[in-house]
Amino acid sequence: MVSWLISVLNTLGISFTLAVILTGTILISATAGFLSNFLVIQKQSVLGDALAHSSLPGVVLAFLLFQTKDIFTLMVFALVFGLLSSILINVITDVTPLKGDAAIAISLSFFFSIGVTLFSYVQQLQIASQAGLSEFIFGSLTYLTYSDLIQYLGYFILILFILFVYKQQFKTVLFDRELSKILGLNILWFDFLSYFIITLTVILGLQLIGIVLIAGLLVIPSIGARRWTDNYSKLFFISSLLSVIAGVTGVLISVVYRGVPPGPIIILSLTILTIISIIFGTRNGLLTDYLHVNLFHRRMNHDEKLTLLINSLKPEIQKSGLKVFEFNKGDFPEITDELLEALSDCGYCKMVSPEKCVLTYDGVKKTQTLITKGELTND
Amino acid sequence: MQDNQKIISDQDIKIHNLTVVYRGIPVLWEINSVIKKGMLTAIVGPNGAGKSTLLQTLLGLKKPRTGSIKLGDQNLIKMKDKGKYISYVPQRESIDWDFPISCIDVVKMPLTAKLSGFKRTPKEYDDLALEYLEKFEMALFKDRQIGKLSGGQRQRIFLARSLIQNTEYLILDEPFGGIDAKTERMTLELLTELKEKGKTIVVVTHDLSSISKYFDEVILLNTQVVAQGKPEAVLTKENLKVAYGSFLHLQTEMKNESNDHHPSHHSEGSH
Ligand SMILES: Nc1ncnc2c1ncn2[C@@H]1O[C@H](COP(=O)(O)OP(=O)(O)O)[C@@H](O)[C@H]1O
Ligand SMILES: [Mg+2]
Numbered sequence: 145m146v147s148w149l150i151s152v153l154n155t156l157g158i159s160f161t162l163a164v165i166l167t168g169t170i171l172i173s174a175t176a177g178f179l180s181n182f183l184v185i186q187k188q189s190v191l192g193d194a195l196a197h198s199s200l201p202g203v204v205l206a207f208l209l210f211q212t213k214d215i216f217t218l219m220v221f222a223l224v225f226g227l228l229s230s231i232l233i234n235v236i237t238d239v240t241p242l243k244g245d246a247a248i249a250i251s252l253s254f255f256f257s258i259g260v261t262l263f264s265y266v267q268q269l270q271i272a273s274q275a276g277l278s279e280f281i282f283g284s285l286t287y288l289t290y291s292d293l294i295q296y297l298g299y300f301i302l303i304l305f306i307l308f309v310y311k312q313q314f315k316t317v318l319f320d321r322e323l324s325k326i327l328g329l330n331i332l333w334f335d336f337l338s339y340f341i342i343t344l345t346v347i348l349g350l351q352l353i354g355i356v357l358i359a360g361l362l363v364i365p366s367i368g369a370r371r372w373t374d375n376y377s378k379l380f381f382i383s384s385l386l387s388v389i390a391g392v393t394g395v396l397i398s399v400v401y402r403g404v405p406p407g408p409i410i411i412l413s414l415t416i417l418t419i420i421s422i423i424f425g426t427r428n429g430l431l432t433d434y435l436h437v438n439l440f441h442r443r444m445n446h447d448e449k450l451t452l453l454i455n456s457l458k459p460e461i462q463k464s465g466l467k468v469f470e471f472n473k474g475d476f477p478e479i480t481d482e483l484l485e486a487l488s489d490c491g492y493c494k495m496v497s498p499e500k501c502v503l504t505y506d507g508v509k510k511t512q513t514l515i516t517k518g519e520l521t522n523d
Numbered sequence: 524m525q526d527n528q529k530i531i532s533d534q535d536i537k538i539h540n541l542t543v544v545y546r547g548i549p550v551l552w553e554i555n556s557v558i559k560k561g562m563l564t565a566i567v568g569p570n571g572a573g574k575s576t577l578l579q580t581l582l583g584l585k586k587p588r589t590g591s592i593k594l595g596d597q598n599l600i601k602m603k604d605k606g607k608y609i610s611y612v613p614q615r616e617s618i619d620w621d622f623p624i625s626c627i628d629v630v631k632m633p634l635t636a637k638l639s640g641f642k643r644t645p646k647e648y649d650d651l652a653l654e655y656l657e658k659f660e661m662a663l664f665k666d667r668q669i670g671k672l673s674g675g676q677r678q679r680i681f682l683a684r685s686l687i688q689n690t691e692y693l694i695l696d697e698p699f700g701g702i703d704a705k706t707e708r709m710t711l712e713l714l715t716e717l718k719e720k721g722k723t724i725v726v727v728t729h730d731l732s733s734i735s736k737y738f739d740e741v742i743l744l745n746t747q748v749v750a751q752g753k754p755e756a757v758l759t760k761e762n763l764k765v766a767y768g769s770f771l772h773l774q775t776e777m778k779n780e781s782n783d784h785h786p787s788h789h790s791e792g793s794h
Pocket of ligand 1: 573574
């Protein structure tokens with residue numbers, strides 16, 4: 145898959161090095177965009193931040209001890225510090241009156257400070273390979289190699305596999321922890337898994353985007369994506385897409401203007417995409433909502449709604465008469481669910497199956513009154 | 524396994540000496556009570572009385588400091604697979620209504636929760652979920668996002684979700700708070716019907732006026748069990764005064780209000 149993507153990019157006239165970088169970017173941003181939903185849906189966006197920041201001391205320590213940037217080593221250290229951080233969060237909420245957010249903020253700054261202190265120490269040491277470490281702050285493209293990429297792909301597949309196998313379980317645990325417990329799902333295990341996957345993504349993303357901004361990539365995509373859909377699966381797809389667009393944009397700009405780190409530009413593009421989504425999104429976007437409320441569904445009373453319905457149904461009514469009138473919702477695309485819902489609620493019609501709707505006695509009577517009043521014409 | 528289920532479903536739920544503590548403060552204190560098999564039991568008490576806590580302990584969602592809850596000779600708190608025997612309609616405040624999930628997916632959830640990603644959702648599950656949606660007149664809204672419903676409609680979705688588990692014991696936490704009269708009546712009648720089929724049902728409610736008509740048993744709770752028994756015997760002025768203290772006047776006001784309430788079909792659709 146990687147070599148395929150690289151060869152596709154190659155034929156587009158993109159150099160091998162850039163193709164490697166772009167492929168890596170696509171993998172990382174897709175994963176982060178995907179996972180962002182976990183944090184946002186659980187309203188735990190600060191937790192992503194905490195995990196990212198508390199992994200800094202882990203990463204620097206691993207680097208100090210082993211002078212390596214091997215993903216696995218870094219991740220073990222990051223995980224340990226992430227765990228310490230979550231223990232600290234729990235201790236703070238247990239022994240002080242502070243709420244979760246405050247505790248997370250304390251733990252975040254505490255571990256990040258340790259990280260920064262360690263980091264300055266390592267810089268003083270002038271270790272030869274130290275060069276690579278400073279890129280972890282804002283990210284850089286220089287060091288991504290083909291073998292890195294193959295390793296990335298391995299982890300990427302691992303993450304996708306876990307998410308796929310436990311698709312239903314994650315959905316249930318995210319939506320309703322109590323139900324999950326009653327049904328006997330092992331919440332601790334799924335918490336650990338999502339925590340593991342998020343930390344892994346943080347580590348994978350460090351090189352590209354840097355430790356300060358990786359949390360953004362783990363939160364923002366979901367917020368924009370939610371404005372385009374109410375559907376669980378589509379949400380994951382769209383957030384990955386937004387993230388990939390931003391990632392590729394960031395890398396390309398960083399390549400054109402040498403020296404500009406990709407991280408900040410990626411987050412900037414992501415923010416712009418999110419603002420666009422918030423305004424123009426088809427589901428919960430501001431503009432759509434405005435149009436919906438003000439133009440299409442301006443306030444109508446029940447009689448006007450009934451008139452609207454009967455007018456749409458006229459050809460059918462003339463065929464079969466008004467008294468016992470049943471129709472298929474699907475046959476009348478101009479009749480919206482909102483209209484039927486409102487009319488069902490006031491008792492003028494009733495859904496007898498997901499597709500079939502009947503006029504009630506009240507509905508028929510009312511229609512007759514409207515006809516005699518001349519509000520509806522019976523022709 | 525079928526046998527086991529039958530044995531368990533024939534049992535009362537016995538609560539023995541149950542104490543639950545939040546941060547050192549007792550919320551439930553040495554509760555002793557029996558929830559009788561095949562009965563419709565109401566749990567009544569002021570806000571903060573520990574009603575939700577009692578239900579959550581019953582479901583194994585909270586650990587008690589002392590005491591036990593037994594179903595037959597089984598320890599209910601530690602029981603694995605409780606979902607086979609007990610289903611739960613949570614208090615609506617505890618649900619995230621922004622969650623990107625459709626009504627039919629919520630109803631299906633108890634069936635699909637343990638499916639592996641490699642398995643497709645069987646068509647029977649969809650059919651069954653649709654059947655329950657229809658039962659609650661919610662089929663039209665099957666693909667709608669769960670938050671884009673009225674209070675009563677949300678309640679019906681969660682009732683459908685609990686019924687799809689087809690359990691012998693059913694626990695509902697404040698199902699009547701802020702919902703329309705139609706859904707409340709529909710729910711009470713449905714619960715009565717289920718009871719007649721032999722199911723055991725526990726409901727936390729604030730609507731004192733409907734209790735004597737529909738419920739067999741009342742547990743009046745305020746940290747301790749103030750009284751338990753038949754509605755007429757329990758809901759006396761003296762008992763209510765002990766349970767509610769100075770809140771009593773508020774509660775009787777509520778009662779009068781709901782007695783004066785005229786059910787209206789037009790109240791929901793006016794927005
Ligand atoms: N998660 C919690 N942490 C601390 N205290 C809690 C928590 N949940 C409930 N309580 C406290 O326990 C008491 C009982 O709560 P609850 O069982 O929800 O009462 P009810 O359902 O009867 O209104 C209340 O005083 C409440 O403040
Ligand atoms: Mg409660």
